[in-house]
Amino acid sequence: MVSSADSPLVTIAQGTARGVRFEGALVWKGIPYAAPPIGHLRFRAPQAAAAWEGVRDCSVFGPIAPQNEHGPLPIDPGLTVDEDCLSLNIWAPEGPQNRPRPVMVWIHGGAYYLGSSAQRMFDACDLVERGDVVVVTINYRLGALGFLDFSSFSTAEQPFDTNLGLRDQIEALKWVRANIAAFGGDPADVTLFGESAGGGAVTTLMTSPAAEGLFHRAIAESSPATSVYGSERAASIAESFLELVGLAPAEVGRLRDLPVDVLTAACVELVQQVPARVPGTLAVAPTVDGDVVPHYPVAAFRHGLAHKVPLLIGTNKDEASMFRLMKSPLMPITPDAVHQMFVAIAADNPDLPVDEEQQVEAAYPDYPKRRSAMEISRDAAFRMPTLWIAEAHSRVAPTWLYRFDYATPFLRAARIGATHGTEVPYVFGNFGVVPRDPTFKLGGRRTAAHVSDRIQRRWLSFASAGSPDGEETETPWPRYDETDRATLLIGKADAVVADPDRDLRRAWGEEVIGFT
Template sequence: MPHIEVLTTAGRVRGYVQGDVTAFLGIPYGADTRDHRFRPPLPVQKWEGVRDATSFGPACPQVVFTDEEDAAALRWLEHPVGGSPLEGGAVGEDCLRVNVWAPANHSESLPVLVWLHGGGFTNGSGNEGWFNGDRLAAAEDVVVVTVTHRLGVFGFLSLCDDSGEPITGSAKPGMLDIVLALEWVHDNIAAFGGDPSRVTIAGHSGGSGKVAALLAMPAAEGLFTRAIMQSGPVSRFPTAADSRVTTERVLEALGQPTLAELEQMSADDLLQGQAAAFAGLDGSFLLRMDSIPGFSPSLDDDLPAQPFDRDHLARLQLMIGFTAHEMASLLAGSSIFSRGMGRDQVIATLEHFAPGHSEAQYDAMALEAPTDPPHLLFVRILGAGGFAQETNKIMHAVVAGGGTVWHYRFDQTTDVLDGLLGACHGLEIPYVFGTTDRSPITGHTQGRETLSREMMHAWASFARDGVPEVRDDWVNWTPDSPSAYRFVIPADT
């Protein structure tokens, strides 16, 4: 396999050429965080010679929440072998890494898509196989960057020193990592063929929440031009006091260690404390998607305002959307959700979540989606109360502030697990990145490559000039024209 070298601000890196794409994997954008835990990131030290960048770097240490058979099977479907930290890849605190994919032969500066992984603020990495950027870069002449950063107890533990004074930056070093990664992109991406003046930040689920946080962080201003929020309409972050409550739960689970003891504690022990602190978290957060439970960045000098309360909305170009059956994969393996649900069972279960109007909700949704079986109507209703409602609030805020919104809905179902999942949370990702043939969760539906090509082009053209190009008309969302572009395999395919 041919190799290629690029000079970065920290030194030369050696990637590889595969077909029409160059790949540089595991490039450090910040120093090893082990020796300055809970602090803002430090720049990476310069190196002599050429650094190998042909394999993924470590993922941040993290808790794997469940070993349930159904959930494990679903994780395999969502995260196929090829780069997820949950499949045996390297894990460690030297995790501030970026991966870069770029067209091998380019004669002009190309738009850049910086992808922020999902998993809330506690799980995942930039290495996961379903969003490797090689296919998207080759097909659409864009440079794709994925980011790995600190998570959970390592990235969002709001600490005080021994005198009780808050430690600067400790509430969100994970977000400050991402800002440092964007600074790396700004300073280095031209060497890989990218245009630092056309950087789009994009993310799914928790990654969408990271996009929202960046919108309100002064340190990130000027480091990106557009934003894409997929299936994560996060608009609110906790106060410093609320973040401190989360920290106290973890410290209590760890036996109230001192700061010095925390800094020397093993990563495994820290993760055990994190797991114990959140062992009793229930699923009530599924009904309110404007924030993420547990670890999350909080309001302070680094994040002084809620993301959609600021005057920067006049300049914001935003693509935002969700899938038709978001909750299906989130509830897979739960005793309350199965393919065998009938109308009466759905209504009774909805009464548990939001009593009073369940029968009317069901009947209205059955008219809107007449081909959905009862179990998919159930998760569609839950999604309408969470994802759709909160997305709508964000779109109203952006348009009222003078920004531009492109709204979509992903309706293409998967046939895996006998139709249990519908168009579930995360299913659109392999379509966006052209990895449907690598991702078991997409199923074997005819025409999925056609839909994937459309979505790749839409995301890339939005990154290129702010207008997503599709087969049919896609107009800006406004309160007077509140339509969503539906991504689904064409009937004639």
């Protein structure tokens, strides 16, 4: 149990951890949940964390996963980058408790090659104080070290495991199951939530046998659920990476000896190359390996193979505008790139109707204007996979669908709108933590606070009671089903609309469209 000292102490099997009191919460940072994945453990499944002697200082974040330190996600001052990155952070409410508290475990996004649990936006003080929950945020391996699959080049002498980033997340969830009670959390009441690649991890883990029973509810925000590829594509991308670092496939074992900076730099180059060659694909992503990921996740949902836990899932209205603003190659945003995407999808899916591209494009009246191209890309990457999952999962478990439409006056004026990731500060209640953030240049902070209030109430009600319609919510949010397709539109006010994306849904069709 948590001690009452000024610096809260908790004793678990690994040892005693000293945290801090901060803004109404008890906080422990940088607790290792697995052994350092270095040396012979580089490119191997995570191993159990070792015990420590004495009292471990858990007042600062642990190192974050190796990544481009000058990339699109700035790294906060004071953080270190290191392969020894498999740690987690815990926020718990102060004060007495009558029962074990619900637990929420957050998986950060970043296209599987960027980000960390230490981003200031993910500070959970507001959530735990408001919701009387325990929040856990985790680091996991990224980029080449976490989401490139070298298993096709494995030998008995040089083995390589698959889906290392996902395996890390599963190991973290096992740690939570074993230890969270000491922090006041209920290991039998865990909600897994994440955004972007984190949302993709959530929907993928919902189909992973290795994750069964480790969480009991799920929230997937802007999940790129179809960005999970087969072993053949994974092997091709891994071979491209080997070329970038100057190694032949027979020399794959030398990857364990290369400096981590070399691997990171090559990964950044690969991230640019792959979507340029095949628009709509990612260089680093989960792989269907027959083990951790036995099936393509969306197909698994369609066949009723996902874990039958309650699911809250949705997207943002203007997902793709951020990628245009950042000139990112991760999403095709021009008519030519969209056409190339459809050509590649058709090659991967020979059973698709020959006029599939024309049928989809006809649903966007302004096509081929750039904005409509971005809308097609948005729907291919996020909205349609989310609708396919919601439709399938609603047959076997409680499911709620949302669309985040709210944008501040500045974001509307800049034609950015409710773009990718803009809902995250509303979930955590953290605004103004990004340096030089222009979001409120033209006002709107008060309205944003009201939107955040409503979102937090729903997310916390879902985590605590299994439904986003708690006592404090004003607009009832019905479950999603194939009859009404009720969708919560989150704007200045909440509104429930039946099948708001009907025309788009019908144009894309019933069959899952994605890369293999």
